[in-house]
Amino acid sequence: MDTMGGDFSSQDTDRGTAVEFVYTPTAADFQEALRARARRTPAGRAEALLILLAPVAAAAIYAALGDAVPLVWIISLVLAVGIGSWGAVWALRATARRTFSIVEPYGQCRMVADDRGAVSTGERVSFTLDWTVFREYLETPGLFVLLGGERAAGVAVLPKRAAQDPADVDRLRAILDRNLKRR
Numbered sequence: 001m002d003t004m005g006g007d008f009s010s011q012d013t014d015r016g017t018a019v020e021f022v023y024t025p026t027a028a029d030f031q032e033a034l035r036a037r038a039r040r041t042p043a044g045r046a047e048a049l050l051i052l053l054a055p056v057a058a059a060a061i062y063a064a065l066g067d068a069v070p071l072v073w074i075i076s077l078v079l080a081v082g083i084g085s086w087g088a089v090w091a092l093r094a095t096a097r098r099t100f101s102i103v104e105p106y107g108q109c110r111m112v113a114d115d116r117g118a119v120s121t122g123e124r125v126s127f128t129l130d131w132t133v134f135r136e137y138l139e140t141p142g143l144f145v146l147l148g149g150e151r152a153a154g155v156a157v158l159p160k161r162a163a164q165d166p167a168d169v170d171r172l173r174a175i176l177d178r179n180l181k182r183r
Contacts, residue, residue: 004015013149018114023162025103030096033145033157038092040183041147047069049089052084057156099155111158129156131179138183146180 004116038044057078083179106122113119117130128158134146134156142161163169176182 002177008175017171018112019175020110021158021162021166021168021172022108022164023111023112023159024108025100025157025159027100029095029143029157030099031093032143033155034092034096034099035137035149036143036145037147037155038142048092051088052081055080055084057088062090075156096137109162111162113172115175115178132181136181136183137176139173146176171176 014156038048056077059076060073062068063076066072068076103122107126109120109122111120112120115131117128117133119128120126133154134148136147139145142159144158144160146156146158148156155167158172160169163172
């Protein structure tokens, strides 16, 4: 894989041919990726649960210390669950927008992947990633989501709509299966 300038030719590798995806990232891609991460990974579930439980715990402490009657307890907890749910949805959307704002200036992206890794080239940036940067991946109906390793909280998003040929989605899945753990 050529790391100089991020360009990569679609030549044969030991296990097959490289696949090419061309796409323009969207905020919806990142929302879908973060929702999938929140549902399918322990860290994502813990983050979502913490956001939900923080107001519930605060309401319970307030009701207990305030020597409240059961009706106040119930009202406080119902309101806290509502606030926590709203907070979890808001936090996910805000994180997706913030993440998208980082990649939006890249413009249209071209990603070429093979068994050695991936090269992504945008209108203003290019970079090369070895598969060891990622620990695992998950798949949604519209995306492949690559999750960072033990010491990295990174998330890479690759929309399936970017495939140049429908068979490229299956070819990329095979490459990912050989190199990463599927979640």
